[in-house]
Structures are given as C-alpha cells and as structure tokens.
Amino acid sequence: ASSDIVDYVSNSCDKHQYIFHLTDILSTRQKCPQSIAKMPNTIYLLYDVNPPEGFNLRRDVYIRLAVFVRQLASRKPFQNVRLVLPPWRRLTHWKSSHLQQHSLPWEHFFDIESMRRYAPVLDFPEFLTEIAQFGLQEPPYVQVQQVFQLMNFEYMFEQDVFHEKFEFESDCRKEQHLQGYLLQQPMLLDNDFVCVRYQGSVNLLERLLRQQLKNSVGQAANDVKVYAILNAEIVLHDQWGDKEFWRARRSMRxxxxxxxxxxxxxxxxxxxxxxxxxxxxxxxxxxxxxxxxxxxxxxxxxxxxxxxxxxxxxxxxxxxxxxxxxxxxxxxxxxxxxxxxxxxxxxxxxxxxxxxxxxxxxxxxxxxxxxxxxxxxxxxxxxxxxxxxxxxxxxxxxxxxxxxxxxxxxxxxxxxxxxxTFNTLCKYATLEDCEKNSVWPIVY
Ligand SMILES: C[C@@H]1O[C@H](OP(=O)(O)OP(=O)(O)OC[C@H]2O[C@@H](n3cnc4c(=O)[nH]c(N)nc43)[C@H](O)[C@@H]2O)[C@@H](O)[C@H](O)[C@@H]1O
Structure with a gap:
C-alpha cells in the first residue's frame, strides 16, 4: 500500500526520500508533532466530481468549495477545516494513451501555495503526509468516517418554487456509485456511506456537516475527522461572479x-x-x-x-x-x-x-x-x-x-x-447576430 502512496508523489518528489519520510512519520506516530499539536478538531473535506466531467468544469467546482471552506473556517468548530484536492484521474479528453495520466496531484497544473493563500487546501499527497502525523489506526490507510454521495432530487421545483434542501435517501447502495475515482484510492477506507439528495448552494453543506458532527458526539472532540463528498458538482455557487468568486479564481494561478x-x-x-x-x-x-x-x-x-x-x-x-x-x-x-x-x-x-x-x-x-x-x-x-x-x-x-x-x-x-475578450465563433460566417457567450466581467 505504501507503494500506492508513492505513486501519487512520483512525479513531484524523490521516491526514496518520500518513503523514508513516510516511514519516519509512521514510526513516531504516538508522539504529537509540533506541526499538528495546534490542530484540534481538524476536519479534512475530500471531494470528487462526476467522472465524465471535464477539466474546466472541475476548476469551477473547486471555486465553489474553496469559497465555502474559506468562510466556514471562520466559524466554530471548523477553524481547522482543510479542503483536500482530489487527485486527477485520466480524463476522457486526455487522449495520449502512452502517457501516465493517473493520480496526478494538483501541483502539476496549479500553484498550490497561491491557492492556499485564499483557502485552506491540501494537495492529496500533502493530505496523506499530514494525516499520517495524527497516528493512524491502520497505517498507511486512512479512515473516511463518512462518505456523502450527493444526488439530484427527482423534481427540482415544488409548486414552481425552487427550495434549497437536502434529504437522506434510504434506497442507497454503495456498489451503484463506485465508478467515482476518489473511493478507488487504495489507501482510503470508507466507513459509512450515505446518499443525500441535495439541491442548493454550497452553503447548505454547512448544515450537513454540523448535523454529522452532532451525530458523532461519542468521539473525542478533538478527533481528526475525514469526510468525503461525491458528485460535488451538484452543489451550486453561493454567488457566481462576485468578489469572493474572483478572489478564489485569481488565487488559482x-x-x-x-x-x-x-x-x-x-x-x-x-x-x-x-x-x-x-x-x-x-x-x-x-x-x-x-x-x-x-x-x-x-x-x-x-x-x-x-x-x-x-x-x-x-x-x-x-x-x-x-x-x-x-x-x-x-x-x-x-x-x-x-x-x-x-x-x-x-x-x-x-x-x-x-x-x-x-x-x-x-x-x-x-x-x-x-x-x-x-x-x-x-x-x-x-x-x-x-x-x-x-x-x-x-x-x-x-x-x-x-x-x-x-x-x-x-x-x-x-x-x-x-x-x-468576450467574443464567440458563430456557426455561420455571414450571421452577425449569432448566439454569444455571456459577459461576466471581473469585480474587485
Ligand atoms: C459539453 C461538454 O463540454 C466539455 O468541454 P469544454 O467545456 O469545452 O471544456 P473541458 O471540460 O475542459 O473539456 C475539453 C477538454 O478537451 C481538451 N481540449 C479542448 N480544447 C482544447 C484546446 O484548444 N487545446 C488543447 N490542448 N486541448 C483542448 C482539453 O483536454 C479540455 O480539458 C466536456 O468536458 C464535456 O465532456 C462535454 O462534452
């Protein structure tokens, strides 16, 4: 299993150094390293997106969650919440079959430090390193306490009105949802899998998480928690195109x-x-x-x-x-x-x-x-x-x-x-007045 972890980082750092580092961390797991001593109540929020979705929609889903997590981190008991960036799978449009395009960390494409100055995010290999410091029960496996499989409601409108809401779905079998990539990661052990019908903005997730925390009162308050949200594209922007959207977007260099x-x-x-x-x-x-x-x-x-x-x-x-x-x-x-x-x-x-x-x-x-x-x-x-x-x-x-x-x-x-900037190719060269993409100017 540790070689699986190494797969994640083989592109970005020296394998041998990493194995050494990980063994080091695991062997000292009973102690509490300085770096995490100040992190009671840490909540790692993993997420994934519907498998066929492309690269650039995934970037937009990230922004929804980054804006949410940044605001969430200012409220108790979420001060130590971390958004974990899902490793990139080989996407449908990545056609070069001779290239290794599985399990790519985000740092391959983005400046993570820049993103981190906006919201508390961790690249997947960083998450594995950090959580190992807490002292895993079954190293190098990571327990995911709760998996939320989001689903759309069958009908969006009640008497023509769109209400923000979520409901737990009783008819929910995990086997039906395994095509997602995150849960295929060999080091993630999932405990509880629930389906949640969800419609509304990303802020509604806070209610879902609070409810979850209330249900887990049996655990020590400062236990580390790992939650995963699947089909995160179902959550909508709180405000698309406002100042916060653009701050998150600008940080995504x-x-x-x-x-x-x-x-x-x-x-x-x-x-x-x-x-x-x-x-x-x-x-x-x-x-x-x-x-x-x-x-x-x-x-x-x-x-x-x-x-x-x-x-x-x-x-x-x-x-x-x-x-x-x-x-x-x-x-x-x-x-x-x-x-x-x-x-x-x-x-x-x-x-x-x-x-x-x-x-x-x-x-x-x-x-x-x-x-x-x-x-x-x-x-x-x-x-x-x-x-x-x-x-x-x-x-x-x-x-x-x-x-x-x-x-x-x-x-x-x-x-x-x-x-x-805001120009669109038309179907016919002669048609002046074709349908154009919307204009969404930047705001500061
Ligand atoms: C309608 C939807 O449209 C979505 O596409 P759309 O929004 O254009 O944009 P993306 O979601 O990014 O998907 C298109 C993918 O195709 C490749 N691609 C497209 N244009 C270029 C280009 O100019 N240069 C290079 N190098 N690669 C390009 C690239 O991998 C890109 O991420 C699709 O992801 C969905 O599957 C669906 O088809």
Whole structure:
C-alpha cells in the first residue's frame, strides 16, 4: 500500500526520500508533532466530481468549495477545516494513451501555495503526509468516517418554487456509485456511506456537516475527522461572479513551469514579450487591482473546440471554412497577420483549416520534445494553450465551452478591455447576430 502512496508523489518528489519520510512519520506516530499539536478538531473535506466531467468544469467546482471552506473556517468548530484536492484521474479528453495520466496531484497544473493563500487546501499527497502525523489506526490507510454521495432530487421545483434542501435517501447502495475515482484510492477506507439528495448552494453543506458532527458526539472532540463528498458538482455557487468568486479564481494561478513554457513560446514563435503586452501580473494575486490597459501580443487567438462538439453541438459549431472566414475578417479588422489556434481537432482538420487560411501565419503550440510532452501531459498542454490565448491582442472563443470561459476569466484578470475578450465563433460566417457567450466581467 505504501507503494500506492508513492505513486501519487512520483512525479513531484524523490521516491526514496518520500518513503523514508513516510516511514519516519509512521514510526513516531504516538508522539504529537509540533506541526499538528495546534490542530484540534481538524476536519479534512475530500471531494470528487462526476467522472465524465471535464477539466474546466472541475476548476469551477473547486471555486465553489474553496469559497465555502474559506468562510466556514471562520466559524466554530471548523477553524481547522482543510479542503483536500482530489487527485486527477485520466480524463476522457486526455487522449495520449502512452502517457501516465493517473493520480496526478494538483501541483502539476496549479500553484498550490497561491491557492492556499485564499483557502485552506491540501494537495492529496500533502493530505496523506499530514494525516499520517495524527497516528493512524491502520497505517498507511486512512479512515473516511463518512462518505456523502450527493444526488439530484427527482423534481427540482415544488409548486414552481425552487427550495434549497437536502434529504437522506434510504434506497442507497454503495456498489451503484463506485465508478467515482476518489473511493478507488487504495489507501482510503470508507466507513459509512450515505446518499443525500441535495439541491442548493454550497452553503447548505454547512448544515450537513454540523448535523454529522452532532451525530458523532461519542468521539473525542478533538478527533481528526475525514469526510468525503461525491458528485460535488451538484452543489451550486453561493454567488457566481462576485468578489469572493474572483478572489478564489485569481488565487488559482497556473504552475510556474507551464507559465514559463508558454512565455518562451510567445517570445520565440509569436514575438510577444511580457514588457510589451502590458498585462497585469504582480508576483502575488493579492496585489492585483482594477485594470483595463492590457495590450497583448501581436496576434489573434482563437479557441476552436471540435472533438465531441462537432457531433453534439452542431447547432453552434462552425465548419472549418466558416471558422476560417471569421478568422480572416477579424485579422483584417485588427490589421494583424498571425492567428494562434488552440484546438482539440485532428491533424487532418487542421491541415484543411490552414488551406482556407493561405497567406495567414497560423500558429499552434506543440511540445518541443517527447520529454516535454511526458512532463506536461495533455492537461498541461491544454493549459499552455489557454495561457497563450489569454495573452493575445484579441480572443475569440467557442460557444458554451468551459475551456473558453476559463480563458475569458484569465484575460479579465490580466486586464484586457472587455471587447477584446468576450467574443464567440458563430456557426455561420455571414450571421452577425449569432448566439454569444455571456459577459461576466471581473469585480474587485
Ligand atoms: C459539453 C461538454 O463540454 C466539455 O468541454 P469544454 O467545456 O469545452 O471544456 P473541458 O471540460 O475542459 O473539456 C475539453 C477538454 O478537451 C481538451 N481540449 C479542448 N480544447 C482544447 C484546446 O484548444 N487545446 C488543447 N490542448 N486541448 C483542448 C482539453 O483536454 C479540455 O480539458 C466536456 O468536458 C464535456 O465532456 C462535454 O462534452
């Protein structure tokens, strides 16, 4: 089992060092290390999201929980609550089957220290290290005292009114819900599994947790508690797009190595340099202020979502020719000659798209070596695409793609004028008035 744990960290730290460290911790588990002595009543809140959901919706679910946990931590008895980031499974859209894309920690993609300055979060390997210090009953296994399997209500409205509520479901069999990833983690032992029908904002979770704590009065008050919430996407934002949302969102900076790869690419291929882009990028997100003067690099960026959208979203997904016409028109308006295309399309489609864009410089990021590809993986590649799009003079996204939404948000943080950001590819190049993505400007 300890080799399972090591799997989690094999990408981020030296295996042998880690085994040594873990053995050390386990052998001294009767003592109470300084680091946890001040942590009575620690509650670890694990969570997971519906398996088919993509990367960028998962980022949004994180924000719902981060805002909640930050506020919860200011109220008794939750001062020592920790939100544990679920290890990344191989997502449906991560198609490079030769890459190891299981059990990736969040630090692979995000700057955890930056996120932690907003809310008390722990990456999964950090959680395993920290909880081991409490003295596990069955090391290296971790007892999850209660698993809450969230489910939607069958009917959302009662007499046309939407009420916030939760109810325990009696017809609940754990075997039906095992496709989730979190519970497949070999070191997590789950005790009690309950299904909860849930509708409402994330704040309703506080009632659920308080009820749970009341029911566990038999345990010592300062016992460490581990709870897991499955299908956490069912909880809604308390307030989408308010100041707290944006604080959590701004704290979610990408991992530095991915930022550097994107920066080098912009300089080398797009001749775009930090100093000329005039984007807002203080070392810490806390120093960001209202700003709309970003200029960006001398290129148009387009997120052209294909993949499953070609079949399931025919109504809004343009053909290659239509997309090319819109790109041409926009380049003409901006007096630019370079377009950066982020896309999940096939090589064949890309060649066809380029054929419609003769005399336009079409650029697209590909990892410079197999080593870099293996290092950043499909998720990192997508993030590099997002960073490059975020720094362009002008951006056009895909209708109803969360991948594009996250680029909009990034550009809002960097300080671009709104009209350069909230643009959407239309199905038909001739249709001025097509359905557009909503505009959600940043607030401070
Ligand atoms: C309708 C829903 O849309 C959701 O997609 P949508 O919101 O675009 O956005 P995501 O949920 O992120 O899923 C799309 C995934 O496809 C890859 N991908 C898409 N566009 C690009 C790109 O420009 N560059 C790179 N490198 N990768 C890309 C990437 O792995 C990304 O996370 C889907 O996750 C759901 O399964 C469902 O289909």
């Amino acid at each position: 990408f991992a530095e190595p991915l930022q550097q790869i994107a920066e080098k690419y912009r300089a080398r291929v797009l001749n775009s340099h930090k100093v000329d882009e005039l984007v807002q990028r203080p070392p810490m997100w806390e120093s960001e202020r209202v700003y709309r003067e970003a200029v960006g690099g001398d290129y148009l960026a387009v997120h052209f979502r294909r993949g499953d959208f070609v079949h399931w979203r025919q109504r809004s997904t343009p053909t290659l020719k239509s997309a090319a016409t819109q790109i041409r028109e926009q380049l003409h308006l901006l007096n630019l000659t370079t377009v950066y295309i982020a896309t999940d399309t096939t090589a064949m489609e890309l060649t066809n798209l380029k054929a419609y864009l003769q005399r336009v410089r079409v650029r697209r990021f590909t990892p410079e070596s197999l080593t870099q590809k293996a290092l950043i993986k499909d998720g990192g590649h997508a993030i590099v695409d997002q960073i490059i799009c975020a720094h362009a003079r002008h951006f056009i996204g895909t209708f109803e793609s969360t991948f594009s939404y996250r680029i909009y948000e990034e550009r809002e943080i960097l300080g671009f004028p709104k009209h350069t």
